[in-house]
Amino acid sequence: xxxxxxxxxxxxxxxxxxxxxxxxxxxxxLNVYDSLYKYSDKIRHIITSHEQGACHxxxxxxxxxxxxxxxxxxxxxxxxxxxxxxxxxYMDSIPLVAITGNVSCNLLGLDSFQExxxxxxxxxITKHNFIVKDVRDLADTLRSAFxxxxxxxxxPVLVDIPKDVTAAKCEFPRRETCCLDVKNTYTGSDLLNxxxxxxxLIQSSERPYIYVGGGVISSNxxxxxxxxxxxxxxxxxxxxxxxxxxxxxxxxxxxMLGMHGTVKAVEALNSCDLLIGIGTRFSDRVIGEPSVxxxxxxxIHIDIDPAEFNKNVKTYIAxxxxxxxxxxxxxxxxxxxxxxxxxxxxxxxCGEPVQRGTNEFPVTPQAVIEKLDELTGxxxxxxxxxxxxxxxxxxxxxFKNPRSFISSGGLGTMGFGxxxxxxxxxxxxxxxxxxxxxxxxxxMNLNELITASAHNIPIIEIVINNNVxxxxxxWQRLFYDKHFSQTTLDNRHIDYIKLGESFGIKTFVIEKxxxxxxxxxxxxxxxxxxxxxxxxxxxxxxxVLPMIPxxxxxxxxxxxxxxxx
Amino acid sequence: MQxxxxxxxxxxxxxxGVLQRVSGLFSRRCFNIKSLNAAETEMSNVSRLTIVVAxxxxxxxxIKNQLMKLYDVYEVRILEDxxxxxxxxxxxxxxxxxxxxxxxxxxxxxxxxxxVGADSIMLELTGEPAKIDxxxxxxxxxxxxxxxxxxITALERD
Numbered sequence: 001x002x003x004x005x006x007x008x009x010x011x012x013x014x015x016x017x018x019x020x021x022x023x024x025x026x027x028x029x030l031n032v033y034d035s036l037y038k039y040s041d042k043i044r045h046i047i048t049s050h051e052q053g054a055c056h057x058x059x060x061x062x063x064x065x066x067x068x069x070x071x072x073x074x075x076x077x078x079x080x081x082x083x084x085x086x087x088x089x090y091m092d093s094i095p096l097v098a099i100t101g102n103v104s105c106n107l108l109g110l111d112s113f114q115e116x117x118x119x120x121x122x123x124x125i126t127k128h129n130f131i132v133k134d135v136r137d138l139a140d141t142l143r144s145a146f147x148x149x150x151x152x153x154x155x156p157v158l159v160d161i162p163k164d165v166t167a168a169k170c171e172f173p174r175r176e177t178c179c180l181d182v183k184n185t186y187t188g189s190d191l192l193n194x195x196x197x198x199x200x201l202i203q204s205s206e207r208p209y210i211y212v213g214g215g216v217i218s219s220n221x222x223x224x225x226x227x228x229x230x231x232x233x234x235x236x237x238x239x240x241x242x243x244x245x246x247x248x249x250x251x252x253x254x255x256m257l258g259m260h261g262t263v264k265a266v267e268a269l270n271s272c273d274l275l276i277g278i279g280t281r282f283s284d285r286v287i288g289e290p291s292v293x294x295x296x297x298x299x300i301h302i303d304i305d306p307a308e309f310n311k312n313v314k315t316y317i318a319x320x321x322x323x324x325x326x327x328x329x330x331x332x333x334x335x336x337x338x339x340x341x342x343x344x345x346x347x348x349x350c351g352e353p354v355q356r357g358t359n360e361f362p363v364t365p366q367a368v369i370e371k372l373d374e375l376t377g378x379x380x381x382x383x384x385x386x387x388x389x390x391x392x393x394x395x396x397x398x399f400k401n402p403r404s405f406i407s408s409g410g411l412g413t414m415g416f417g418x419x420x421x422x423x424x425x426x427x428x429x430x431x432x433x434x435x436x437x438x439x440x441x442x443x444m445n446l447n448e449l450i451t452a453s454a455h456n457i458p459i460i461e462i463v464i465n466n467n468v469x470x471x472x473x474x475w476q477r478l479f480y481d482k483h484f485s486q487t488t489l490d491n492r493h494i495d496y497i498k499l500g501e502s503f504g505i506k507t508f509v510i511e512k513x514x515x516x517x518x519x520x521x522x523x524x525x526x527x528x529x530x531x532x533x534x535x536x537x538x539x540x541x542x543x544v545l546p547m548i549p550x551x552x553x554x555x556x557x558x559x560x561x562x563x564x565x
Numbered sequence: 566m567q568x569x570x571x572x573x574x575x576x577x578x579x580x581x582g583v584l585q586r587v588s589g590l591f592s593r594r595c596f597n598i599k600s601l602n603a604a605e606t607e608m609s610n611v612s613r614l615t616i617v618v619a620x621x622x623x624x625x626x627x628i629k630n631q632l633m634k635l636y637d638v639y640e641v642r643i644l645e646d647x648x649x650x651x652x653x654x655x656x657x658x659x660x661x662x663x664x665x666x667x668x669x670x671x672x673x674x675x676x677x678x679x680x681v682g683a684d685s686i687m688l689e690l691t692g693e694p695a696k697i698d699x700x701x702x703x704x705x706x707x708x709x710x711x712x713x714x715x716x717i718t719a720l721e722r723d
Binding site: 119 | 582585586589590623634635636637
């Protein structure tokens with residue numbers, strides 16, 4: 001049938017199973033929005049307050065569901081507003097297709113109104129991008145975009161479409177809706193040696209330690225990981241991105257590894273004789289000083305992206321392949337191990353720090369997040385902003401399921417969480433979705449409260465308010481002689497109750513320990529049908545501990561900071 | 566490990582912006598390009614980039630693996646046994662006397678005069694990069710007015 005380019009776009013979205021998209025209209029995408037209007041019974045479009053929020057929402061949708069997120073924006077500023085969101089998805093390998101309009105082909109390159117070379121701009125932050133100058137190439141380009149975004153190591157793909165291409169007509173043979181299943185095959189025939197060497201090494205190790213990244217989640221390999229950990233009889237840590245890949249209530253789980261990981265994880269890292277890194281890129285936030293990382297251990301590295309091997313740490317055995325397939329293979333080959341070290345380590349009290357409130361601010365984030373964990377049974381989807389709020393969420397909520405911790409790990413995007421929570425809730429309407437924010441990050445993109453309210457997306461926004469940019473303050477205290485440069489936000493005087501309510505969002509305040517449970521319970525009740533917000537007032541000098549300063553050896557983490565010093 | 570020079574032969578889709586994708590990858594990952602040559606191959610939709618890079622084995626492996634992730638890159642080969650050639654256009658000389666001497670050197674190298682001026686002469690030469698280097702060295706005393714090197718092109722031996 002003869003269809004316009006914009007109809008082809010919507011048909012292709014439907015063909016790819018994308019029934020929900022996020023975006024913001026504008027001049028160059030008028031045709032696309034006209035088609036969305038026509039197809040509105042088949043495809044749901046969520047308009048946000050800002051394109052960045054739309055991009056984070058599509059990203060959060062993808063992280064929570066495993067499907068590819070879709071965001072649509074107009075040319076010029078619409079497109080550039082996506083860039084932070086695209087870069088966020090790129091750093092965390094999240095499947096995303098961004099569709100931007102552009103000026104008509106005859107106006108390209110002439111500095112036309114709202115023209116920007118968005119394929120040029122996004123080249124370093126996309127897995128691949130396209131500009132489509134002929135409507136006959138449109139359908140196959142969009143199909144490729146979805147395929148690239150969701151295959152291999154996933155990532156964002158941008159398709160830039162000039163306005164005349166969305167208006168032009170061409171023949172469009174409709175195809176069956178395709179479900180792009182993750183291909184969990186391991187067929188590295190020439191690498192069989194590697195994997196068999198890995199089996200031998202695992203079998204002969206006495207102190208194996210499993211370190212899990214986000215790759216386990218994108219490959220849906222949580223079951224295989226569980227079996228693998230049991231077979232190896234190894235303790236398990238997750239990176240920030242790996243939160244939820246392993247059930248954190250399991251006895252083998254010894255906490256996060258990294259700059260703000262547990263003391264026990266550091267202990268495991270330095271005493272293991274074999275470190276098995278699965279679906280991780282060994283980020284600098286984990287390895288500290290690379291030359292002494294896991295200094296007593298050999299490293300087996302399993303990842304889908306061969307470019308990650310020997311990039312940040314030296315690998316003893318590299319096993320390239322989809323994590324799920326590799327783990328399946330390993331589980332078949334490994335016979336049940338029993339390591340005395342593992343039991344000793346699990347039983348050991350390593351002296352993890354505990355948060356304490358002050359007289360003026362008795363409430364701690366630890367108390368609030370642990371109560372939230374208890375009330376939601378560890379089954380909520382938690383998104384975060386970036387900074388102390390993010391680390392506290394990762395430290396104190398005990399994630400049981402993959403796709404339940406949604407956070408900007410690689411790029412560290414403040415302002416990510418609210419949009420992401422909106423996307424996650426739309427993707428998983430039956431789950432409780434909570435964004436844990438700090439007051440700094442909240443202020444960056446609080447405009448998306450309007451989206452939550454307007455579309456009645458029943459998320460809970462928890463603003464942990466310390467009136468400072470806490471993580472930067474923490475670094476200033478430790479490394480910059482307490483010069484709290486531009487990190488004290490006392491002049492803001494925000495009334496969160498009035499702010500929330502002006503958007504039609506019921507808002508609570510927690511300032512005493514007795515408030516925690518009743519307020520959380522009320523919020524959880526409201527969130528069955530409407531969004532709500534909670535301000536949690538805390539002391540400005542609560543720090544994220546343990547801490548290993550950037551670029552230093554992962555040993556002797558700081559567990560206490562003397563505020564008087 | 567030593568910072569050695571290596572020659573990469575990279576087959577890419579002849580798409581819009583492919584050169585930008587490749588060169589952008591090198592700059593953002595802090596890989597050092599010594600020279601880059603790009604041209605069509607026997608297939609009009611495929612180009613071959615010949616890239617000379619400096620780095621140890623770790624860097625070289627990273628470059629190869631990162632390049633392979635680009636959607637437009639079909640193949641990356643690190644050339645070991647290959648014919649490498651470079652082409653140069655060079656103008657040198659300040660007097661008619663110089664010109665004669667330059668022509669003598671050119672004859673030794675089988676370089677071809679391609680443009681003759683009153684005092685100076687332009688030569689072209691194709692050869693291995695080391696030969697080009699020594700040719701330039703010999704012309705230096707006469708004053709090199711301008712020159713352009715093509716960068717290395719290379720193909721593996723059978």
